[in-house]
Amino acid sequence: MTTAGLPGWLDPVVRAVETVQPRQLSRFLPPEDGAGRQSAVLILFGEGERGPELLLMERATSLRSHAGQPSFPGGSLDPEDGDPQADGPLRAALREAEEETGLDPRGVQLFGVLPKLYIPVSGFVVTPVLGWWREPTPVDAVDLNETARVFTVPVADLTDPANRATAVHPSGHRGPAFLVESALVWGFTAGIIDRLLHYADWERPWDHDKQVPLDWRA
Numbered sequence: 001m002t003t004a005g006l007p008g009w010l011d012p013v014v015r016a017v018e019t020v021q022p023r024q025l026s027r028f029l030p031p032e033d034g035a036g037r038q039s040a041v042l043i044l045f046g047e048g049e050r051g052p053e054l055l056l057m058e059r060a061t062s063l064r065s066h067a068g069q070p071s072f073p074g075g076s077l078d079p080e081d082g083d084p085q086a087d088g089p090l091r092a093a094l095r096e097a098e099e100e101t102g103l104d105p106r107g108v109q110l111f112g113v114l115p116k117l118y119i120p121v122s123g124f125v126v127t128p129v130l131g132w133w134r135e136p137t138p139v140d141a142v143d144l145n146e147t148a149r150v151f152t153v154p155v156a157d158l159t160d161p162a163n164r165a166t167a168v169h170p171s172g173h174r175g176p177a178f179l180v181e182s183a184l185v186w187g188f189t190a191g192i193i194d195r196l197l198h199y200a201d202w203e204r205p206w207d208h209d210k211q212v213p214l215d216w217r218a
Helices: 008-019 088-101 153-157 187-199
Strands: 037-048 049-057 074-076 108-113 117-119 126-132 147-154 164-168 174-180 183-184 211-213
Touching: 008 049, 008 108, 008 126, 008 187, 037 088, 037 147, 037 187, 049 088, 049 153, 049 183, 074 088, 074 183, 088 126, 088 147, 117 153, 117 187, 147 153, 153 174, 153 187, 174 211, 183 187
Parallel strands: 037 126, 164 211
Antiparallel strands: 037 049, 037 074, 049 147, 108 126, 117 126, 164 174, 174 183
16 A cells, blocks of 8 residues: 555545544444444545546445445455455455456555444444556446446536535435435445545535435436
């Protein structure tokens, strides 16, 4: 893992990753007793025709959990990934990304890790791993039973106030959301994107009172 050779536009992200504290990202932190299933996600920055972009995927609608929800590539650590407190999350993030999107991990430069976070509803302890797509390769849904599609989102669209809203869960819970690429990005993924944009000073003022239901469709 190294920051050497990264494009200059990633400097604010690097600074944010190096300085952000766990509670600045989420109020849900890993249980102190060590409970929870260790997992990792890959937050992959690339550069497309419209500038900086992020890689996302949309889960299949047939899944029992998180059906149809956009997310970062990622999943649970396997024993072969190694120590969850060391390089295990790095290996898991790249392995899962390759398994889900066909991404060639050799073209990815990992440059940072955010603090571990907790998803109470699923019991996952998640390590967000950040990477630079140094050598992009074609990506697509590898298994349509698990992944509906793979797509990239320009950072310019994520920071556009017109594409921002507050998602309202049937339980009443509210959280940041992004209306991009005909998808509603919400939940854990949107929360991480929201905080990264904020602490990298990329965030633009947006209407927090604009609300959308989770069944929003473009």
